[in-house]
């Protein structure tokens with residue numbers, strides 16, 4: 001596969017309606033040199049991607065472009081078939097409700113309980129009744145029912161990561177973007193998180209996981225996941241190969 005290839009994801013015209021999120025020949029710079037000059041990637045509904053690459057290669061930046069936290073310097077990003085360049089703040093906010101993000105540095109509101117934190121994406125949008133309905137199920141799904149009333153500072157690293165995943169999916173997103181979701185946890189916990197992500201994907205959610213952990217990617221294959229692994233290096237996105 002050549003650098004710059006779009007991984008079978010063709011051109012924008014051919015993919016219209018086939019991607020939940022798409023980047024088309026996107027460039028990005030923080031102000032110095034270009035981090036990316038022409039990146040293309042489309043996440044099909046229900047797809048599973050891993051994103052690897054050396055530290056500083058731009059994985060977090062790429063994820064921010066995928067949920068329109070950053071806007072491309074040139075090229076176009078599409079959220080659910082809408083070009084981000086034509087979207088106002090309100091439209092981006094609405095589109096983001098369909099995207100669950102698990103950040104590298106998980107942040108919670110420390111004065112709220114874990115249950116309240118998980119329900120927050122719904123309660124802030126006036127859907128408190130739904131939060132009350134779904135939070136217990138989500139706590140059970142991630143194995144944290146017994147920690148519902150705990151404050152975030154009391155949680156272990158693995159508990160925080162699982163809670164972050166529960167919070168990311170409470171709005172039933174079409175796609176989940178997880179940045180190093182297993183960064184600070186041991187192998188058993190990272191397998192548990194991977195299993196949760198696989199379950200989500202089997203229910204139809206598109207998933208993209210940025211990770212340094214090649215064992216995690218191998219493990220997903222052992223669990224029968226059909227995942228595409230991309231490697232970001234020197235501004236180029238390539239299919240990862242031999243090392244897996």
Ligand SMILES: Nc1ncnc2c1ncn2[C@@H]1O[C@H](COP(=O)(O)OP(=O)(O)OP(=O)(O)O)[C@@H](O)[C@H]1O
Nearest residue numbers: 030031035053054055056057058059060061062104
């Ligand atoms: N807000 C910012 N302003 C300026 N430069 C930034 C900013 N955020 C990131 N960078 C730089 O952009 C490059 C890519 O950073 P990014 O965090 O996207 O990489 P990464 O692959 O996610 O790294 P890691 O694996 O270490 O988390 C790095 O050189 C980083 O220093």
